[in-house]
Amino acid sequence: MRKVARVVLLDPQDRILLLYGHEPEDPSDNWWFTPGGGVEGEETREEAALRELAEETGITEVELGPVLWRRTCSFPFAGRRWDQDEWYYLARTTQTATQALGLTELERRSVAGARWWTCQELTEAHETVYPTRLAGLLRRLLDEGPPARPEILDTEIV
Secondary structure, X not given: OEEEEEEEEEOOOOOEEEEEEEEOOEEEEEEEEOXXXXXXXOOOHHHHHXXXXXXXXXXXXXXXXXXXXXXXXXXXXOOEEEEEEEXXXXXXXXXXXXXXXXXXXXXXXXXXXXXXXXXXXXXXXOOOEEOOOXXXXXXHHHHHXXXXXXXXXXXXXX
C-alpha cells in the first residue's frame, strides 16, 4: 500500500487548485485531481505534501493545515495497478501562479495542466474529478471549516 499525501490547496477566494491528468498513452482518458503523491524515504506525510506541491505546481508559499480526509483507493494507471492510502491536507496560499518544474518522467507524460476552481464550477463540472465527491466535500469544508478528526472517505476501486 503506497502512502500518499495530497493537498487541498485554497487561494484567498476559496478556489481549489486541481491538476489535469490523463493516461500516458491515451489523453482522452482524463481526470482532475488534487496535487500530491507518494511519501519518499523517511519523510513525513506533511513533508511529502509540501514537496509534491512544490514539484507539481511551483507553489511554496503555503500554510499547511490539518488532515481533512483519508481514503483508500486502487486504480490502473500507466500499465500497473496502484493501491494507495491517501491523506488530504488543507493548505492555503496567496501564490496562484503555477509552474510544474519538478515533475517525474511519468508525470511529464500524464499531467497536462492546472486550474483554480470555484466550488460552484466544481459542482457543475462534467469532467471526472478525484476524489469523486470533491465538490460536496469542498462545499462542507467552506461552510463548516475543517472536521475535528479526518473524515474517512469511501474506498474507491476503479
